[in-house]
Amino acid sequence: MRLFVGQTVEGQWMIGTDTFTHNIPDMPVLLTPEEGDVVDPSNVIVSWEPVTSPPGVVIEGYEVVVERDEPHREVKISNLPAT
Numbered sequence: 001m002r003l004f005v006g007q008t009v010e011g012q013w014m015i016g017t018d019t020f021t022h023n024i025p026d027m028p029v030l031l032t033p034e035e036g037d038v039v040d041p042s043n044v045i046v047s048w049e050p051v052t053s054p055p056g057v058v059i060e061g062y063e064v065v066v067e068r069d070e071p072h073r074e075v076k077i078s079n080l081p082a083t
Contacts, residue, residue, distance in 0.1 A: 001017050001018070001019055001020075002017065002018060002019070002020040003015070003016075003017050004016050004017065004018065023054065023056055023057050024054075024057075025051045025053070025054070025057045025059060026051055026053045026054065026057075027051075028048035028049060028050075028051050028062070029048060029049040030046075030047075030048050031047040031048055031049060032045055032046065032047045033045075033046070044066075046064055046066070048062075050082070059082040060082055061079055061080055061081055061082055062080040062081075062082065063076065063077065063078045063079070063080065064076070064077040064080065065077075
């Protein structure tokens with residue numbers, strides 16, 4: 001049983017429970033860049049260990065999201081193959 005908490009677009013909070021049947025993969029372990037590294041924005045290599053847990057999970061693809069706080073910027077790279 002899982003607890004779900006959310007907020008409507010009108011700002012009303014909602015709480016509910018349900019049986020969650022999906023196999024949610026663990027977060028990948030980031031290899032590069034390391035926490036706190038200063039990187040060249042025109043030549044960044046992002047790498048991670050393949051996700052293999054929990055048992056039975058099958059990764060079909062990844063999405064990489066890179067964020068910068070000040071000034072806020074976000075780059076999304078979607079549909080990367082599992083390889």
